[in-house]
Amino acid sequence: MIPAGWTPRTAFTELVGCRYPIVQTGMGYVAGARLAAATSNAGGLGIIAAATMSVERMTAAIRSVKDRTGAPFGVNIRSDADDARERVEVMIREGVRVASFALAPRRELIARLKDAGVVTMPSVGARRHAEKVAAWGVDAVIVQGGEGGGHTGPVPTTLLLPQVVDAVDVPVVAAGGFFDGRGLVAALAYGAAGVAMGTRFLLTSDSTVGEEVKKLYLGASDTLVTTRVDGVPHRVLRTPFVESLERGGRLRGLARAVANGARFKKISGLTWPEMIREGRRMRHGRDLTWAQVLQAANTPMLLRAAMVDGRADLGVMAAGQVVSVIDDLPSCEELIARIMAEAHDALSVLPATDNDH
Template sequence: MAMKTRICDILGIQYPILQGGMAWVSTAELASAVSNAGGLGIIAAGNAPADWVRNQIIKAKEMTDKPFGVNVMLLSPFVEEVMEVIYKEKVPVITTGAGNPGKYVEKLKSIGTKVIPVIPSVALAKRMEKEGADAVIAEGTESGGHIGELTTMVLVPQVADAVDIPVIAAGGIADSRAVVAAFALGAEGVQIGTRFICSTECAVHENYKKAVLDAKDRDAVVTGRSTGHPVRSLKNKLTKEFDKLEESRASIEELENLGRGKLQAAVCNGDVVNGSVMAGQIAGLIDDIKPCKDIIDDLIGNTYGVIERIKSFCGGN
């Protein structure tokens, strides 16, 4: 079945579906599987050193001949070295988070790289358009990991009204109902993270996948608001410790020390008790593990059933 928007043309992909850049989760294996299935797979650079990112890019090129991207966290201590790797490897697409990629845009575009920042507000979306972004990802607070304050429902239509470049919706999207809703709000694509954690190609520890599968509707909680960089993850012993520290008005340094290395501990070592199990609020809707191709086929194929259901409410017109 066909579903084509400007995002498909800009990125050279079959379906307007991007896989979220999740640190330690979004490796070459996951990214290449999503790209091979018709979406855009994305390797997450996170706080990893440049050599790790280079190896992941090389591996992805071996595993797919389709476009893929790299997500760059602009607060990473290795951001300059990572950008040099992206220039050298001529990565087709980058998405960015935790800052403004403006100073890199000109050079990236000179090598043909498409630049798509993740934005939490209308103001930043408009600024990114002026600085040459090819599209923006409007990410609602429902997402896992680092979050903003606005929900997807209110953020996406305001951004879509404010800019002329395509808008990609993110946050709370895991099935075809949410895809249809995103397009109704004005998006031309969707970015999906948590749903792809529970794919067969995702290399995270099985404990992490099980934690997502077992999650209920209120299990994805937010910690770290007092630091100015809130994070959504599944509640466990670590999130309770964060809550206690914040209630005691602990310093930002104490909070950062508590969280240091905890995502990697969960993703790679399977410590879902003391580790940070980052996941979105949509985790409560996910109940199976299957290949990326099946996930994307379901997202696209079932979309038409949702649209027909909506038509039935309107007298079939």
């Protein structure tokens, strides 16, 4: 019999210090201070998506979370950014518990964070990537299967997760296709130390995404993986705008990328030489063509159009396949409490093992 109020203690909860093995992922223009603090206050691990923020805004967001909660939280940054080292120093100075990375962090960043007692946790989409960063000394990994939103790979979570669990000796957090307590139990059974969710936390009352955009998510039934956003596979909601991107020619896409690059330059404050240097790093670190690097400017601008400006007709909405089974907007506290109750119920109905027969 599973006791009421059951709380699983896993290698991840022990490492990070959160109550429940549930992570809210760092979604650009979505995971700000309010959502991260609400998640951490509810017992999960909230993560600020700082890759789309300036260093000053990132610092302000960290301090805002600290004002709202005493629970551990994380910050997600791009390890290939020009100012990655500066951002790391801010996280250390501000006492951030977890440093999260969308790409493999550089070895020197891992070493600096570990020396300061900050947990390092990159996201990976392949077993070989997990093996590489584990050998470099990261503390944990988030492994995302193909069901997940945003940049994703072709291997489903049910195949990728056990491969990674068997390959590395650090806690593995499973992402891609999770939204309830049954999924949490399944992930733990596979050997994961927790689950990470993006779309499910986006669709909460604590998310700052506009209500009209949330309605589009709640009414959605389909996603697609497109390379027309930034040249690499990206899972988004199927919308008329995305379908127009799919129909558009290559030259039209590159022209849009140039225009978006200019807009991103204005908003970010980067100079053209800084953007070119950043493009070179992206090309080297991710094995991209120059056309793909140019298209990468589309990502922040097209996400911003939908998530900040509310213009779904002019932007894209990253979404995992779970969007088709989500139909409500609970608070983070209500969501996490529900997931844990569902996990308890899922375990309670499993057949008992009779050691005598």
